[in-house]
Amino acid sequence: MDVVVTGGRGSSGRWIVDRLAGPHDVTVLDRRLPDDGGHPAVEYRALDLTAAGGVFDALTAIDPDAVVHWAAIPVAGNHPGVDLFQNNTLAAHNVLSAAGRVGADVVQGSSDGTYGFFFAEETPLPDELPITEGHACRPEDDYGLSKVVTEEIGKTISRRDGISVASIRPSWIQIPGEYPCRDEEYVDDLATGAGNYWSYVDVRDVADLVEAALTAEIAGHEAFNCVGPDNALGRPLVELMREQYGSVPDDCTVEGDAAAYSTAKATAMLGWEPTRSWREAADEDVDVPIV
Template identity: 35%
Template sequence: MKNIVVTGGSGKAGRAVCRHLVDEGYEVLNIDMQPSSDPVCPFYRVDLNDRGQVMDALQWTGGKDHPFRKFATPDAVVHLAAVPAPDLLPEDVTFRNNMMSTYNVFDAALRTGIKRIVWASSETTLGLPFSPQNPPAYAPVDEDHPMRPESAYSLSKDLGEEMARQMQRWNPGTTFIGLRLSNVMEPADYERFASWQDTPRFREWNLWGYIDARDCAQSVRKALHVDFVGADHFIIANADTVMERPSADLMREVFPDVPMRGAVEGRQTLLSIEKARRVLGYEPQYNWGAP
């Protein structure tokens, strides 16, 4: 599992994933529409909404000395490319882009013999944005929480998970791992966290969660190697919240009627990562208090 194609490798999570995989000794190809600001690996410009271009990217043979020749048979695809959040583009544009690009990547990977796909689903599938009017069913939220997409973006991720399940069913022996990523943060973003401390409702929408881009990269690497065949999904967040206050206090103030499942200690995340810990061996290494 050494030759990895990363779609969206120029984005916020993608840059961290490409750098981490390269640092760990992988051969990585970034396919995206724009080059990365951190060009640690070869870049190939591909419109993922064009199925022919995606097939070309995954079947690349190159010349004898071409730097992409090693990707004639990728070992896995990490699919991160997407319109990355709601409200950035009109709803229909977001939905069409995310659905078609995901279908094209999944389909092309299977047709070229790639048996492992790790891809970015989203925490938003669980009902975000949460509010006192739209609270979670319980907390900490885990993978058993009802799927409640509230936007075209989250609906595209919800349907992407169903697409993964059905395509895996058509192709026994393959592995699809969807990572329900929390709000991706880089170290430079941590400067903003101080401004949130007096207004807990500013970040209530995702239960004060986040994921350090470097821990996102770790979760991708763990998903590439976990001994698993099938289709599954995992919440990926950091072990703490973006707040200095204890998580139980935040829930009592903002979501007093939401049932708590088990004890929540200190600033423990309210987006449960227990399944990712248990199955993937994921364990966050970074946090905003000590980046």
Template identity: 35%
Template sequence: MKNVLVTGGSGKAGRAVCRDLVAHGYDVLNVDVQPSADPVCPFYKVDLADLGQVMDAMQWTGGKDHPFRKFRSPDAVVHFAAVPAPDLVPEEVAFRNNVTSTYNVFDAAIRAGVKRVVWASSETTLGLPLSPQNPPAYAPIDEDHPMRPESAYALSKDLGEEMARQMQRWNPETSFIGLRLSNVMEPKDYARFAGWQDDPHVREWNLWGYIDARDCAQAVRKALEVDFSGADHFIIANADTVMNADSAELMRRIFPDVPLRKSLSGTETLLSIDKARRVLGYEPEHSWRPGK
């Protein structure tokens, strides 16, 4: 696969994805409603709520004099455009935007003959925000954990996973890989982590998880390149938590009644990435901890 269309390439995770793919030799088109603050590839302004515009983007050529004029149509699509979190806009707006845009991107990709779609699902589908009053069923949370969307945003991602399963069933030659991303962080965000150490309740809502944007980008690239068929989803988090306290101690203090399904070592993640490691070959390379 050479040509990759990335929706939402101007967002925090999308910028990292575009940067990583370009660095690894891909021709990338950023499809978004506004240009990227870190422009590393061509930009095409598209309203993803309009299926006609999305289908047009799948045939983007850049004009006869554009250096990327041979892009023509994508070999793969990375769908990251969305209202990116709960509570940013009214619930109905988040739901309508995310469900409609996801359907349009999936449908247009299939119509354009795209065989691989990698897209951003979310950790929120697993019951976030977690708390002692709304604990996880077990920890570390893995892909078998019950789906418990608690917001319109999370529900939109849950339904996106179902759309991927059914549209892949209708089109067996395609493959859809959903990445249940943890809270995306750039290196500049790590200065905030020190302020969370004295109160573990501050970040209990996602079991103290995060994903470095650069490792998010790595997961996308691995998902594009892996030998895979069907439709499936993977938790994508970093290998550690945002805390200095050991993970087992955090669970004893905040979620004492939640069963642990494995022995925990140090600050290892409570959002299991075992499946992503096994199937995608994903392995986090970055951490907020100095020297790592």
């Protein structure tokens, strides 16, 4: 399969590229070319994804079977909100529109920020535990809003051009051997991780889900939660919720140290399950892919 990956040189995108290169022919579109030549099995093109003409020309020339759109400003607070929103939504519109025109299916990076918990002024209780993809999206911030809009772009392009679009909603992505969700200040202060209910996901599980979505038969647009198999504190989630928020949702079926988000949909539709827990991965010694 010929696959274009945007943002493939970023901190999580490089793991996706490393997973796909070999089984697939991969071309990375990013703002600049690698200084050292990059991954030997990958082609590179420097491109501003907010420039529609350049994006269309590139995808028309490559004519890929699929596009992984992973380029974005990945978190709120580091850029002015309007700049973040404009960058993320305009790039998504350009990339997905071009993919639709050339008939390439899309897997795009969304976020658990779509639900609106983490960056809310006061973190609300979710309507349900575990949180499924059907939960209402109520962001109060520009980042979460940008991801809601990019998912709507995916739905629009899918309807218009008949391609499939999978929107992956990762929680806080962790790199093996680093795992800031296990830092002392995070573990010892319950409030630090309360905004996403102490959820996380290993970057290799993210790459696995992207590949699973690429090779699956998906009709239209589908969103998929992408979180680890447990919560980052290793304590019963209900206990954590009651300690931090004083209660749990009436619709609560989680048990033990489960994550707050359900991945049952990805398991049912894509055959994917998260396999890396902080218990092993936090101290793993794994080379970061060079892309």
